[in-house]
Amino acid sequence: MTAREALPIGDEEAFRLLEELVRIPSPSGAEREAAAFLVDWMQRYGFAAWIDEAGNAIGILGEGPRTLMLLGHLDTVPGEIPVQVVDGRLYGRGAVDAKGPLAAALVAVARVGPRPGWRWAVVGAVEEEAATSRGARHLLGTWPPPEMVLILEPSGVDAITLGYKGRMILHVRLEAPHRHSAVPEPGPAERLVALWLALQEQARAASPRPTLFEQITPSLRRVIADGDGLREWAEMTIGFRLPEAWPPERWREAIRPTLEAAGATWRTEGEEPAWRASADTPLVKALLEGIRGEGLRPRLLLKSGTSDMNVVGPAWRCPIAAYGPGDARLDHTPEEHIVLAEYLQGVRVLTRALKWIAEGNR
Numbered sequence: 001m002t003a004r005e006a007l008p009i010g011d012e013e014a015f016r017l018l019e020e021l022v023r024i025p026s027p028s029g030a031e032r033e034a035a036a037f038l039v040d041w042m043q044r045y046g047f048a049a050w051i052d053e054a055g056n057a058i059g060i061l062g063e064g065p066r067t068l069m070l071l072g073h074l075d076t077v078p079g080e081i082p083v084q085v086v087d088g089r090l091y092g093r094g095a096v097d098a099k100g101p102l103a104a105a106l107v108a109v110a111r112v113g114p115r116p117g118w119r120w121a122v123v124g125a126v127e128e129e130a131a132t133s134r135g136a137r138h139l140l141g142t143w144p145p146p147e148m149v150l151i152l153e154p155s156g157v158d159a160i161t162l163g164y165k166g167r168m169i170l171h172v173r174l175e176a177p178h179r180h181s182a183v184p185e186p187g188p189a190e191r192l193v194a195l196w197l198a199l200q201e202q203a204r205a206a207s208p209r210p211t212l213f214e215q216i217t218p219s220l221r222r223v224i225a226d227g228d229g230l231r232e233w234a235e236m237t238i239g240f241r242l243p244e245a246w247p248p249e250r251w252r253e254a255i256r257p258t259l260e261a262a263g264a265t266w267r268t269e270g271e272e273p274a275w276r277a278s279a280d281t282p283l284v285k286a287l288l289e290g291i292r293g294e295g296l297r298p299r300l301l302l303k304s305g306t307s308d309m310n311v312v313g314p315a316w317r318c319p320i321a322a323y324g325p326g327d328a329r330l331d332h333t334p335e336e337h338i339v340l341a342e343y344l345q346g347v348r349v350l351t352r353a354l355k356w357i358a359e360g361n362r
Contacts, residue, residue: 009045009110011344017041018103018343022092023083028075028130031055035074038106038124045110047122054138057124059106062114068283068357069121069143070109071308072102072152072324073128073135077332088340095338097331098128101152101324104343108350115358121146128308131169131270136308145316148283148357151309154326157345158296160287161322163276165213166242167306168251169221172259172266175233188234189225195262196220196236202258206251207243213302216251217241241304244274272310276302281319282357290353294345303328323350 026034035057042049042059049059057074076094083092094100102124109120125135155161172195174188186194203216222237242251248271259266278284279300291298303322313320325346330336 009107014103014107014344014347015340017107018095018100018338019083019085019090019092021099021103022090022095025080026074026076026094027078028127028132031074031124031126035124035126038074042106042122045106046113047110052138052142054135055126056135056138059109059122061109061120061122062118064115064117064119066117067119067121067146068148068150068354069123069139069146070105070150070152071123071125071136071139071312072098072105073126073308074099074102074124075126075129077129079332079334081334081336085340089337090340090343091335091337093336096154096326096328096336098153098324098326100326100338100343101154101346104325104346105150105152105350107347108354111347111351112354112358115354118358120354125308131167133272133308133311136311140312140315145318148281148318149309149312149316149320150283150287151307151320151322152324153307153309153322154324154328154331155301155322156299156327157294157325157342157349158291159299159301159323160284160291161301161303161309162279162284163213163302164274164307164309164322165217165304166244166246166248166274166310167270167272168240168242168248168268169270170238170240170255170266170268171235172238172264173233173235174262174264175231178227178230178232188232191262192223192225192234192236195258195264196238198258198262199238199255202255203240206254207246209243211302212304214243214245216243216246217304241306242274244276247273272306273314275310275313277309277313277320281321283319284321286353286356287321287323287349289356290349290351293352294349305331323353
């Protein structure tokens with residue numbers, strides 16, 4: 001069997017790939033074992049595969065001048081979930097977000113095999129969940145823009161994600177000389193609460209739109225108050241999900257007066273603009289054909305979260321969409337699991353879509 005031949009991969013091997021990948025813990029920053037496992041799997045199935053300088057697992061099948069990159073991620077959020085199959089569902093951290101979509105794409109690419117004119121590039125990126133997107137950013141500096149990019153994130157087997165909201169993470173600290181609790185003057189903790197409420201109201205007033213995708217949505221991620229007897233302080237971390245109308249730099253300047261008026265010290269990280277892709281591209285048409293080929297009615301989604309689409313979309317400006325089996329409502333939850341029948345259906349959708357692209361349909 002040569003690297004130029006498609007290898008038959010049955011459903012049992014598709015299950016085995018997913019389960020073994022989910023069994024390897026890979027929280028952000030600790031993806032090396034999972035990357036090595038994937039590289040070994042890809043090499044066994046005819047891919048040219050390696051781990052790049054950022055730690056991404058890269059697999060290439062085919063030698064054509066046109067590249068379709070299938071970009072997933074290896075890392076997961078923290079939290080161990082016992083890996084087990086119960087009633088046709090695989091439980092485990094990463095089963096949905098996003099090892100399920102990544103494994104489905106690998107099986108589909110291997111089943112389709114090399115096709116004239118095309119190079120399939122599958123990437124298991126690192127640190128997508130860490131707000132650094134280290135793996136995707138490394139690709140921007142080392143790869144030319146592909147012909148198309150398919151982001152491997154859970155959308156459900158019948159849905160295609162065309163857009164993700166942007167993000168800004170805000171770290172705030174208030175500090176003051178220690179004072180007796182009987183003094184009526186508000187301390188840093190009380191002032192922090194007032195600041196949080198003011199930022200909530202500012203977000204609501206700035207984006208009074210009917211849909212979640214068009215709204216600024218803040219979430220309070222961390223709060224702490226303490227002191228050492230001489231000074232007291234309070235800190236909070238706020239995550240802002242930002243619509244297209246509010247890129248991070250615009251929102252940062254909008255809240256600056258509020259933060260300065262509160263006497264806060266602050267910094268931001270994880271700034272990504274929202275990105276919405278066109279539905280009128282060969283990539284989306286291919287996914288629609290794949291979904292319909294499974295007897296399903298396709299849906300088009302705009303997500304309130306953020307993905308590596310926000311990183312590579314604005315930079316490469318090529319046809320892009322996100323697809324993958326799995327219920328995104330289970331992302332990051334203690335009940336994370338994927339229905340194995342839907343996982344296999346996602347494999348078939350992707351297989352149909354890749355064949356549609358390779359056959360030159362537009």
